[in-house]
Amino acid sequence: MTTALETLQAEVLRLSPADRAKLLDRLIASLDVDAGVEAAWDKLADEREQELEVGTANAVPVDVAVARLQARFPG
Structure with a gap:
C-alpha cells in the first residue's frame, strides 16, 4: 500500500x-522559522546585485571563487 x-x-x-x-x-x-534572518539575507543579496550592476563591486569567476574557498578551507 x-x-x-x-x-x-x-x-x-x-x-x-x-x-x-x-x-x-x-x-x-x-x-524558515526566522523571517528576520531571511529578510536580512534577501536585503544583502539585493545590495550585492545592485553593487554589481552599478560597478562598485566586481564579479569573480566561479572557478576562482571555488579555488579561494578550497585554499581557505582545505579538506
Missing part, C-alpha cells in the same frame, strides 16, 4: 521542472 507521501511524490514528479522548482522554493521557505 502506498503512503500519502509516496502518492504526493509521484504527483510532484509529474510536474514540469519549472513547477517543481517553484514548489521546492515554497517548501524551503516554509521551513
Whole structure:
C-alpha cells in the first residue's frame, strides 16, 4: 500500500521542472522559522546585485571563487 507521501511524490514528479522548482522554493521557505534572518539575507543579496550592476563591486569567476574557498578551507 502506498503512503500519502509516496502518492504526493509521484504527483510532484509529474510536474514540469519549472513547477517543481517553484514548489521546492515554497517548501524551503516554509521551513524558515526566522523571517528576520531571511529578510536580512534577501536585503544583502539585493545590495550585492545592485553593487554589481552599478560597478562598485566586481564579479569573480566561479572557478576562482571555488579555488579561494578550497585554499581557505582545505579538506
